[in-house]
Amino acid sequence: MQNDDRLDEVINDLPHGVALSWGFVKQSTRGPKGELSIKQIVDAAIAIADKDGLSAVSMNRVAQSLGYSTMSLYRYITGKEDLLILMQDAACDIPIPPDNPDADWRENMREYVQATIQVFRKHPWMGDIPIPSIPTTPNNLQVIDWALRFMRDFPLNDYEKMSIILLLSSYARSSGIIQRDMDRAVQSGTSPETFSGFYYTAALKRLVKPERFPDLHPVVASGAYTGENESDNTVGNDFDFGLERILDGIASYLERKETP
Template sequence: MPKNDLTPEEAAKLLPTGVALGWGFAKPPQRGPKREMSIDQIVKKAIEIADKDGLDAVSMNRVASELGFTAMSLYRYIPSKDDLLLLMQDAACDIPLPPERPSHEWRESLREYVMGTIGIFRDHPWYGDIPIFGIPIAPNNLRIVDWALRPLRDMPLNDYEKMSIVLLLSGYARSSGMLQRDIDRAIQAGSSAEAFSGLHYSAALQALVKPEQYPNLHPIVMSGAYTEENDSENNVGNDIDFGLERILDGIEQYLDRKRTGKTDK
């Protein structure tokens, strides 16, 4: 393991300001009148605004106004809106983690990780609107990564393999979380769950989708599976579960091959 002689304070200087503030090492500028706010208070208010009105509604002016201060007052704590977004993103990841399970329950543990991550996107719909700037480096983000690694700790995997599995599951959680978030938004705006299943269009599609033009899709449409016509088992939630179980199956097969020494070179 490479040795690193940096002090926490020296390390903080290498991070974006918003991330360094999240770690608690960087101090915001001290100029101006007596400080009467806190970074946590500002971030909490910004999240309240974003949860209610979306990420575009978050501005330094609005956050300051709702706290009873001027925008310039906020800049003495958080130097820029980009820094505020980083702090909001990290704060949204401060969720309670389930107790650690026995090692043989690794599938359940990874399932909890994926569903917990999806929950962040649903609880804070704006979360997925913040662009990905790089690997997670803020404290709560890293706590989530550490959570994902927990059931992999004693597996016969090297560090690269462990992180690749976390990346695979994180990507699935992100895409599923944003899909579910968009459905939540649409339903809140007046749409219905049936609109997403396509149930209302089942008869029309069965008349329009001909086997000559859509030879592979036609039998799926006619069976009712395409528009979830048959029953309630084919909803988005269960689609997510099905895909996740297949990913876990793949991980399990890979572990079996590792244990028997039959992995590809």
Template sequence: MKDHENEENLPSGVAISWGLGKQPQRGPKRELSIKQIVETAIEIADKDGLAALSMNKVASTLGFTTMSLYRYIPSKDDLLLLMQDAVCDVPFPTDDEETDWREKMREYVRVSTGIIQDHPWFNDIPISGIPVTPNQLKMVDIALRSTRDLLLNDYEKMSIVLLLSGYARWCGTIMKDMNRALQAGKSPGAFNGIDYSTALKKLVTPEGYPDLYPVLMSGAYTEENEEENTVGDDFDFGLERILDGIEHYLISKRAQ
């Protein structure tokens, strides 16, 4: 960290992410670093989940006392924030002026969902405010690039970023839960419903479920007839409809 106080009055974890504050004046003979601590914490959370993560676990993994860690990172909440920021430091395709805005938005959602896929604990940390750490703000900046040449004001641009980010977070959460269940031994058929198709067709009646019944009987609900599926991947389908909505909004604005 830079050798000066946190003049911006930022929360401690945010200040650390920006390199503000003072280095510990005293510490163990073999010095730690914030980067070491955060990387070790990420490794633990990636392997064993967020429930297994503690300051004590990180310290013992590194071969230090827990108090040694607190000289660098004041609390576990600060550590979690720094972990989230660190995993947002991801490669992103070079900004290509020839790429249309729809593809740029698709890429942003893919990258955002990929972070959650690679680090399933990411969404286990509750949202506590707007992004304010450097790498998370880079993600916002990347998302805004897709709106750069669109006829939108700043509030509309940020609303679209929030929409895309929310969709990516939702997709990432569903994928994370599915992967965890599969790793725990759950059948893939439990997710697409094929395991329960025969039973459901007996239990679901047209009288009790008038709109679900024909969908169930067609095989669409349990993905029985994938060759007849003209939609494709559910997550991609949802994203394309969001992009269609944005495009419709742009057309209406141009017509005003």
């Protein structure tokens, strides 16, 4: 009983939306029983955000999409702030691969980063929600638990492991948002070649003069800046190249830690 009392005490310290994500908030008994559920509300909000963006999500719009009054929603969720927390957590409900102790840690980290990037591409609005604190909702924590699995046998302390997760997650977030923006542009009719800058090659070669841009000039002149010579690229796409250099850095750090 004392443990239950203590649990109630610490739960009260959580934001209301976070407590809802853990299923700790008792629902109002007012109104017809079972007419709605938190999952239905969150799923409807995500559908709106996926189609029309985060700014289109409101308690009124969600209620209308479900065929209920706005007040009906408030018996389950206190407001948009809580709804955004629940939407984020739902978007993080991604398949977690089974544990394989023999798997290569680099390959596992690649899989983690790619899965995180896809969350931002599947739900473009994810990158529009400010980060309020450390992750505290269950699905988000499940993803972190997955990432920690890769470092189970690393000669690192907990601070170092969490710092590596922050590094990987930050790269995945920035890469995901960039790829999301590219997806949006292509969907609106922009040519994929625009992103490489290929169409601007001739203009940039005339504008980027060595007197003003001494180090950028040779890169532009070679065609590397605008993807003019993609056939010379032997390192994969930009995102893969960056990730591999991060993994190289982690490997180098591990070697230093393991050396007496």
